[in-house]
Amino acid sequence: MSLASEEMGSRALAKREQILDGARRVFLRDGFAGAGTDAIAAEAKVSKRTLYVYYPSKEELFADVMRKLTIENPQTRALESIEEMSPGDEWELRRDLLELASKIVATMMQPDYLALLRTTIADIHRFPQLGGLFRATVPERALRSFAVFIEKSRERGVVGRDVDGDTAARMFIGPLLTYAVLDGLFAGGPPRPPTREKIEEIVDLYMKSIT
Amino acid sequence: MSLASEEMGSRALAKREQILDGARRVFLRDGFAGAGTDAIAAEAKVSKRTLYVYYPSKEELFADVMRKLTIENPQTRALESIEEMSPGDEWELRRDLLELASKIVATMMQPDYLALLRTTIADIHRFPQLGGLFRATVPERALRSFAVFIEKSRERGVVGRDVDGDTAARMFIGPLLTYAVLDGLFAGGPPRPPTREKIEEIVDLYMKSIT
DNA sequence: ATAAAACAGTACTGTTTAGTTTACTTTGGA
């Protein structure tokens, strides 16, 4: 019999967290199929029997790991501060966009974020709800925050009246995404983020398109 | 003993092609781990024994499938015609970009292309050379072709002098890539490409950034 | 202190699957 969250003491909650923590590292490193329950138990420093007291199957453990990584996504939550920014002129807009682009690149090219991206894409077949969950909680939330920022900037007159928020968001995130996908996901070694100069080129070209 | 390509008659080459064809469908559908050799043999309408006459292992078969899908990439090859285009004014440029964007979206959101993307990303761990191979033969080739197009347009004076080819290419492909990733890879059902209007919005904003 | 609960370590079970073996059938060229 596995335990539900509601009926657990703090000791049990801690063990569950410990298991989740080890499982997260192994799943992000090896994917669902590549991760063995022996390896997970070892990484979590827990016996295999204990693991199965807290989780009834590898599937449920994986689902819980991915749920936490998406819903509680600390990285993407940080991007929600975008909505509070509201530049008054082009100079401020450029400064905000530059800071934002750097933050997004740094976020997307973190090894853990790339691993989450990779694992999600890889295992959508086996866990059909995973794609929608990830999409709704991570990239769509980021796109939406950015769209709000653009719409607010448009009301202030610093962004052109004809610019659609969603499209403007995709045109800003898109070029950064190429670095995450091409130089992050497809790279063998550690990810190589774009230089500051490349980011400035993108922001400067982007400014011309929305103002 | 498996057979090398050089010493095979036309009959053997046909069988090899037949195996490769079935394997491609199963691998693209189920990924490397999910694809069983029984399923591959059944899909190729070949006995398992014959499969192992032509390929020594599932790994080698997978590698050969992916090699063909990337190096011989018919979809991306079609995009090389970009380099031959050379617009004389902004009106022609907009027309060319619109056609190009439609072609790229249609290419990227084909089920087979998305499956190739997904499988490549999923199995880079097991086949480290896969990422570099795919990157060099598919997206980098497309980016490069587009960069050449931009540079040619710049020489003709229809694109601004300060625009870098690689960055311009990423800013054009990037927004389209968001649709492939968010609405293609993360979608459960069939991919939903952006509407013509969305593509026009992107092209129009893009025009403002590079001219 | 001590009983009860939680846990570690490890061996075991059943299942899946890559790859092989065996026995039989088809095909194509001299």
Added chain:
DNA sequence: TCCAAAGTAAACTAAACAGTACTGTTTTAT
């Protein structure tokens, strides 16, 4: 026509792996 190469079908082997059983130890609460 005939025979050797090529192929089929299905059973089999070996290894990996999810999940369980068992034994002994540590931790917590009273």
